Amino acid sequence: MSLERVEESLGRLGYAFVEDEEHPDVLRARFDDYRFQFMLTGDEHSVMQTRGRWNHTVDVSRKVEMVKLCNEWNMNRIWPKVYVRRESEGLLGVYGELASDFRSGALDDQIDRSINCGLSTVIAFFHSLEERLGAELDELDD
Template sequence: MPTRPERDQLPASTRPRLTLGRITDALQRHGYSFVPDDEHENSVRARFDSYPFTFMVTGEHDSLLLIRGRWDTMPGADQKLDCVRVCNHWNMERMWPKVYVRRENDEALGVYGETVMDFRFGVDDAELDHTITTALSTIITFFHNVEEEISEGDGPATR
């Protein structure tokens, strides 16, 4: 049976490494505005269609690109079952983005979508651009779906 190579034995790549600078360059190529994230050194924040997004380089080897968006409405805690139902249905029907609900405080929930890509062997500009635009479009599509499925009138919700 073939053995898996150890992490240190992975082949070297000639493709450029993933860096926060390359992510910000890609965002600028598309004309997107962003700001540094004061809480995390390897991330920037941006808004798309009023939804807050974070772009982060993470992982043991700084090779993971995490793109996370949050629905701009924070449903009341009493809407948790509805939100979980919408997220579960989405996750069963689609491979990505991963979507989930998280309690933000005693009264409100956050509804999130995220995509994580492993670029341990490097990433070229076209692939990075495609990953960013695809993640944004699919996460925003999910948020539009949530807006159709979750009624803001069912409980306390804040924007």
């Protein structure tokens, strides 16, 4: 497994991406206006991680509510893993990620499917969150 193979897969799938100059082991892209990154982790860099960040920020005063929404998702689904992370003194970010272990190797088609699965499930979570919050979305980024 290598970042070059992830780049090739993104190209095969027709997805635009950029390399991160500060973090050469990360590829960045936007899908449905959500920021995503693709990276290899693990001892042997054999775990491909697809991580997306919701395009809204949340005031820290709503942390319990957001954690409950994430926990509900995590209890009812296998993937993606979703969570809330403090990004500054008063703001939270909401993330979703899918990790695929390719320690035993991977066919191109497996990498493609992992990327598509990560993107579609993380975006489904973001859409679900937006549906649950409804009109409250307008209050989030103030």
